Amino acid sequence: xxxxxxxxxxxxxxxxxxxxxxxxxxxxxxxxxxxxxxxxxxxxxxxxxxxxxxxxxxxxxxxxxxxxxxxxxxxxxxxxxxxxxxxxxxxxxxxxxxxxxxxxxxxxxxxxxxxxxxxxxxxxxxxxxxxxxxxxxxxxxxxxxxxxxxxxxxxxxxxxxxxxxxxxxxxxxxxxxxxxxxxxxxxxxxxxxxxxxxxxxxxxxxxxxxxxxxxxxxxxxxxxxxxxxxxxxxxxxxxxxxxxxxxxxxxxxxxxxxxxxxxxxxxxxxxxxxxxxxxxxxxxxxxxxxxxx
Numbered sequence: 001x002x003x004x005x006x007x008x009x010x011x012x013x014x015x016x017x018x019x020x021x022x023x024x025x026x027x028x029x030x031x032x033x034x035x036x037x038x039x040x041x042x043x044x045x046x047x048x049x050x051x052x053x054x055x056x057x058x059x060x061x062x063x064x065x066x067x068x069x070x071x072x073x074x075x076x077x078x079x080x081x082x083x084x085x086x087x088x089x090x091x092x093x094x095x096x097x098x099x100x101x102x103x104x105x106x107x108x109x110x111x112x113x114x115x116x117x118x119x120x121x122x123x124x125x126x127x128x129x130x131x132x133x134x135x136x137x138x139x140x141x142x143x144x145x146x147x148x149x150x151x152x153x154x155x156x157x158x159x160x161x162x163x164x165x166x167x168x169x170x171x172x173x174x175x176x177x178x179x180x181x182x183x184x185x186x187x188x189x190x191x192x193x194x195x196x197x198x199x200x201x202x203x204x205x206x207x208x209x210x211x212x213x214x215x216x217x218x219x220x221x222x223x224x225x226x227x228x229x230x231x232x233x234x235x236x237x238x239x240x241x242x243x244x245x246x247x248x249x250x251x252x253x254x255x256x257x258x259x260x261x262x263x264x265x266x267x268x269x270x271x272x273x274x275x276x277x278x279x280x281x282x283x284x285x286x287x288x289x290x291x292x293x
Contacts, residue, residue, distance in 0.1 A: 007172040014120060014171070017113030071103060073111040077121045081157065084122070089159040092118070119163065124171030126160060129153045132180040135187070140281045142184040143198075147206050147277055154210040161214060164207050188288065198284055205280045209273050216264040 008014035079100045080092050094115070098105040112118050131149035133142050154160055168174065178199075185195045227233045241257055244250045256263070 007175060008120075009170045012120065012167065013113040013117035017117055020113065071101065071107065071111065073121070074125075075101060076108055076111055077118070077125050080118055080122050081125065084159045085157055089162060092122075119166075120169040120171065123160065123163060123166075123169040124173045126153055126157055126173075127169075127171075127177045128173040130177055132177055132184070134180075135184050137187055139184055139188060140285065143181075143202055143281060144277060146181065146184070147202055150203070150206045151210055151273065154207065155213065158210075158214050161207070161211055164211075190288065201284065202277075202280060205276060209276060213269055213273075216266075216269070220264065220266070 005014060005018050008018075076097060079097050083092050083096055083100065092115075094105045094108050094112075097108060112121075129149075130153050131145060133145050136142055181199050182192075182195055185198060188195070190198075230236070241254070245254055255261075262268075
């Protein structure tokens with residue numbers, strides 16, 4: 001298999017890094033040549049024990065003060081993901097990663113062009129965690145598995161949502177994900193553009209649903225703190241309801257309160273996600289059945 005770097009598109013920080021290391025190798029040999037000579041790791045999913053290791057902020061590595069050539073890019077990326085998971089993406093820096101890996105910050109640049117390159121590698125690495133089943137012939141069932149897996153990955157690494165509108169990291173894991181996703185739709189009589197639209201529709205629903213869930217979690221924490229700090233909160237809430245009712249303007253909204261429907265209830269999040277996913281998949285199926293692809 002080609003070097004992972006060769007599978008990234010010819011633009012962005014990965015391309016700049018590839019050119020930089022190639023140029024350095026032509027001029028004086030050294031790191032560029034050494035990087036290319038290392039055995040390549042096979043693309044793989046990164047679940048199980050790998051995820052458990054990343055759950056800890058301090059990514060423990062054997063040895064101290066290692067030189068850049070002694071590190072692997074995968075170690076650097078895993079450490080960065082661990083930091084982002086526990087401290088937020090804004091905490092990720094070359095200095096912080098170097099502290100975790102017990103090495104010098106400059107040694108990281110043997111493997112990275114810049115912080116943007118690192119971010120692309122982090123995002124691509126997490127795409128390796130998303131399950132895309134081998135096609136079963138039931139495209140809706142296959143996309144459902146993929147959607148649930150994507151939701152879990154995004155919720156586990158919730159900082160990723162902040163970069164959801166960034167340029168997609170078209171690295172090897174992302175390419176594998178897209179290729180396998182399109183294979184799920186091979187049994188449909190649709191052109192490539194329509195197949196891509198289907199995947200984008202499902203992906204947009206999942207990312208939007210996760211944004212909603214993360215907002216619910218934040219608001220829930222804020223409300224719990226408010227209730228704890230204000231012993232009169234329940235009375236104030238009841239007074240607010242009465243004021244709304246007195247206006248005569250919000251009858252449909254007040255039904256939510258009267259029927260005791262909590263649209264943000266934690267215990268209904270899975271059910272609500274499933275309902276929306278049903279609507280998306282069944283809607284796509286209905287549109288295809290009408291020949292309106």
